Amino acid sequence: MSTVAAPALSVKNLTTEIRSRDQWHQAVRDVSFDIVQRETVALVGESGCGKSLTALSIMALLPPGVGRIVGGRVSADGQLISGIADAEMEKIRGSRIGMVFQEPMTSLNPVLTVGFQIAEPLLYHRDLSRRAALARAVELMDLVRIPSAAQRINDYPHQFSGGMRQRVMIAMALACAPKVLIADEPTTALDVTIQAQVLALLAELQRSAGLAVLLITHNLGVVASVADRVLVMYGGDVVESAAMPDLFQRPTHPYTTALLAAMPRSDRSSETIAPIPGQVPALAEMPVGCRFQSRCPLREVRCVERPPLRPIDAAGTHHVRCWVTGGAP
Amino acid sequence: MLRFIAKRLLFAIPTLLGVLTLVFFLVRIVPGDPALVVLGDQASPEALANLRERLGLNKPLLVQYVDYLGAIAHGDLGRSLTTNRPVMTDMLAVLPNTIELTLASLLIGLVGGVPLGVLAAVRRGGIADWLARIVSLIGLSFPAFVSGVLLLVLFAIQFRWFPVISAPRSGDILERLRALALPAINLGVIMIAYVTRVTRSGMLNALSQDYVRTARAKGVPARLVVWRHALRNVLIPIVTIIGLNLGVLIGNSVLTEIVFSRPGLGKIIVNALNTRDYATLQAMMVVFAFAIVITNVLTDLVYGLVDPRVKTP
Ligand SMILES: Nc1ncnc2c1ncn2[C@@H]1O[C@H](COP(=O)(O)OP(=O)(O)OP(=O)(O)O)[C@@H](O)[C@H]1O
Ligand SMILES: [Mg+2]
Numbered sequence: 001m002s003t004v005a006a007p008a009l010s011v012k013n014l015t016t017e018i019r020s021r022d023q024w025h026q027a028v029r030d031v032s033f034d035i036v037q038r039e040t041v042a043l044v045g046e047s048g049c050g051k052s053l054t055a056l057s058i059m060a061l062l063p064p065g066v067g068r069i070v071g072g073r074v075s076a077d078g079q080l081i082s083g084i085a086d087a088e089m090e091k092i093r094g095s096r097i098g099m100v101f102q103e104p105m106t107s108l109n110p111v112l113t114v115g116f117q118i119a120e121p122l123l124y125h126r127d128l129s130r131r132a133a134l135a136r137a138v139e140l141m142d143l144v145r146i147p148s149a150a151q152r153i154n155d156y157p158h159q160f161s162g163g164m165r166q167r168v169m170i171a172m173a174l175a176c177a178p179k180v181l182i183a184d185e186p187t188t189a190l191d192v193t194i195q196a197q198v199l200a201l202l203a204e205l206q207r208s209a210g211l212a213v214l215l216i217t218h219n220l221g222v223v224a225s226v227a228d229r230v231l232v233m234y235g236g237d238v239v240e241s242a243a244m245p246d247l248f249q250r251p252t253h254p255y256t257t258a259l260l261a262a263m264p265r266s267d268r269s270s271e272t273i274a275p276i277p278g279q280v281p282a283l284a285e286m287p288v289g290c291r292f293q294s295r296c297p298l299r300e301v302r303c304v305e306r307p308p309l310r311p312i313d314a315a316g317t318h319h320v321r322c323w324v325t326g327g328a329p
Numbered sequence: 330m331l332r333f334i335a336k337r338l339l340f341a342i343p344t345l346l347g348v349l350t351l352v353f354f355l356v357r358i359v360p361g362d363p364a365l366v367v368l369g370d371q372a373s374p375e376a377l378a379n380l381r382e383r384l385g386l387n388k389p390l391l392v393q394y395v396d397y398l399g400a401i402a403h404g405d406l407g408r409s410l411t412t413n414r415p416v417m418t419d420m421l422a423v424l425p426n427t428i429e430l431t432l433a434s435l436l437i438g439l440v441g442g443v444p445l446g447v448l449a450a451v452r453r454g455g456i457a458d459w460l461a462r463i464v465s466l467i468g469l470s471f472p473a474f475v476s477g478v479l480l481l482v483l484f485a486i487q488f489r490w491f492p493v494i495s496a497p498r499s500g501d502i503l504e505r506l507r508a509l510a511l512p513a514i515n516l517g518v519i520m521i522a523y524v525t526r527v528t529r530s531g532m533l534n535a536l537s538q539d540y541v542r543t544a545r546a547k548g549v550p551a552r553l554v555v556w557r558h559a560l561r562n563v564l565i566p567i568v569t570i571i572g573l574n575l576g577v578l579i580g581n582s583v584l585t586e587i588v589f590s591r592p593g594l595g596k597i598i599v600n601a602l603n604t605r606d607y608a609t610l611q612a613m614m615v616v617f618a619f620a621i622v623i624t625n626v627l628t629d630l631v632y633g634l635v636d637p638r639v640k641t642p
Binding site: 109 | 538546564
């Protein structure tokens with residue numbers, strides 16, 4: 001027995017492949033991180049960096065025939081949950097790990113009532129009766145501040161606004177009081193003011209329930225306000241990982257620097273925003289070695305070799321995957 | 330819900346009026362004197378004049394039109410030229426047979442087609458998928474009367490499992506079902522084909538939707554993801570395809586009734602054609618117009634049941 005509690009969610013060397021035109025390409029490469037109770041880890045990066053695939057791999061929800069996990073281990077509370085039977089995984093999803101998706105408009109079933117959809121996990125994981133589960137659903141709707149919950153329980157998703165639907169998604173994900181919440185761009189599809197409300201709600205629920213949260217976002221502003229630790233992803237690689245203020249104080253990987261330069265900030269005029277030149281290459285066109293080299297201003301000859309993720313500080317909490325900037329402390 | 334029904338019925342009135350008008354003019358546009366067509370060219374001038382008088386053909390067209398609509402509004406479909414009995418009475422006597430046949434084939438289509446389509450989509454390329462393809466091919470490529478004759482020859486004449494003449498006279502429920510079986514299967518296979526195809530493609534689409542991923546992410550068992558989360562959504566296209574094909578189904582019912590010598594609307598039409606009973610034919614066109622409009626309203630009502638977005642804004 002170890003005296004230190006196992007992390008709520010632990011991902012070790014996760015590698016996932018995606019098939020495109022009959023070829024399998026690595027889309028998540030050797031990703032490792034732990035999240036403990038009450039901690040929020042943010043996963044940031046541009047569109048197509050492999051953030052969602054990381055989350056889907058953890059949940060074993062990769063589209064069959066298109067995505068497959070080829071290496072690594074995922075455990076929740078010390079229990080291995082990767083590579084287990086489907087029926088076993090069904091008991092983990094929604095019960096030990098809840099997940100909120102990006103698209104509140106399409107992620108709810110249009111022909112089932114909101115109340116039933118929130119109550120549903122309780123039917124399978126907690127063996128509640130339909131009546132008890134629905135009663136609990138009302139409480140959950142109150143918890144995520146959906147006004148007049150009791151009257152709205154029999155409403156359908158199309159009767160709710162985007163922000164309210166995302167609250168429904170959160171209520172659903174938290175119905176069985178999981179220890180881990182994975183939120184995949186939970187606010188991207190919402191108006192700015194609604195975004196702030198939903199984030200505040202998430203932060204509050206996390207504090208009261210002691211959740212471990214994996215927050216996926218491409219909005220560094222969101223990261224700054226809620227994350228404890230940040231993983232920056234590019235082309236399926238974690239290119240930099242750091243504790244929160246550290247990343248903003250000492251961005252080291254050229255991609256992180258570029259991301260921060262591209263971030264709109266109140267203390268900066270919009271002329272100084274520098275969008276990252278070029279685009280994330282398609283998986284089939286990824287360069288060998290460092291995947292960022294095709295867009296990197298600091299590129300050198302040795303970048304054709306894949307750099308390791310190395311610590312750059314004495315405490316070993318700040319890691320960078322770069323030959324040029326990621327030297328030893 | 331009641332308001333929804335009332336609104337739908339109200340909207341059906343112009344359609345119905347249009348169809349009735351069309352029937353009226355169609356019958357009158359046909360070249361030649363109807364009286365002559367009915368009685369043949371050997372008929373005496375008095376007899377012809379008599380018939381014209383009886384049919385109201387010597388009145389001005391507008392008066393005829395108003396009389397015609399007025400009669401229909403009173404539930405009067407006119408009298409048969411051959412038997413002189415009210416068409417309404419004869420029609421109502423056999424209508425239950427036709428409804429029974431149509432409903433039975435609808436039931437066969439749903440009970441056979443929905444599970445087959447779902448299984449075909451869940452296991453693409455599996456046995457169910459293969460079976461679905463064969464059934465669709467059979468159901469959609471044989472005209473109803475050809476498959477009807479085949480069924481009749483095979484199961485009624487060769488094997489003698491079912492009666493050749495499917496006239497459900499006795500009150501015995503088993504006899505009635507035995508008489509219904511072959512015609513219902515004949516039409517049911519066509520319905521299975523339509524329903525299987527739309528269910529399969531609808532399920533393939535539904536299973537790739539975000540809400541299915543959400544359901545899996547909260548731990549809904551795979552079986553319920555398919556049969557509850559995905560299939561509920563596919564009910565909408567299934568109702569659509571059935572609604573669109575109800576006209577075809579009714580038409581095929583008529584053909585099937587003729588092949589199986591089953592009393593029903595089809596038989597009335599054939600008799601009317603054989604005896605050039607022009608009044609009955611016009612009345613039957615009106616009946617079918619009503620049938621189509623009513624089934625359309627019913628389809629819309631079922632929409633309200635399977636798609637919550639229809640009745641709630
Ligand atoms: N179902 C799929 N079929 C084919 N390629 C896919 C599929 N899902 C993801 N990919 C590819 O895998 C890579 C990573 O995708 P992923 O969805 O993880 O990106 P992301 O970081 O979540 O981006 P976004 O911010 O747009 O959500 C992309 O190149 C994407 O094109
Ligand atoms: Mg994504």
